[in-house]
Amino acid sequence: EPEVTQTPSHQVTQMGQEVILRCVPISNHLYFYWYRQILGQKVEFLVSFYNNEISEKSEIFDDQFSVERPDGSNFTLKIRSTKLEDSAMYFCASSPDRATDTQYFGPGTRLTVL
């Protein structure tokens, strides 16, 4: 069964550094998403991406964040100048259509900012 994959599974970085979290969505999907889950808190929507551009973003997704689909398979989340409070699980998801019953989540990348 096709699945969303994410790398790395755990990323440790120093405060102020830039990190890139990588996702490979399911190959025939058209919509891509990033979510964040701070330990013990709820899953928070960050951004959705379609047709090589951001379709929606939350207030969390400020200038510190950017997303890119650099090739036909990868979908990346870049976090510039990381802060301690950026430590969280970051989930990528993809779906063939908007808001359907087929949004598939990856296993997540745990980001730890020291």
Place this chain on the structure above:
Amino acid sequence: QKEVEQDPGPLSVPEGAIVSLNCTYSNSAFQYFMWYRQYSRKGPELLMYTYSSGNKEDGRFTAQVDKSSKYISLFIRDSQPSDSATYLCAIVTGNQFYFGTGTSLTVIP
């Protein structure tokens, strides 16, 4: 007011019990209502979704939506230890998802 409110639990029930999980929401414009299950250290996994008031059944799971009260529920019949997980409601408008905080469920054998 938060977009979605969910009792975080934890909830502990004996095997075979009926479990009721609930969320309330504030925005009547919300269009889709979903329930996800999240095991420890894993991404959320979609269980059910609906977009209209009423009940939707899938095996041991029933999703219920009451748009007039802005209230959604997930019922699990004949609960199993493998149902032990965190259950997240998610409500969608446009292309943006709003998740509840999740309810931690433990089913005791």
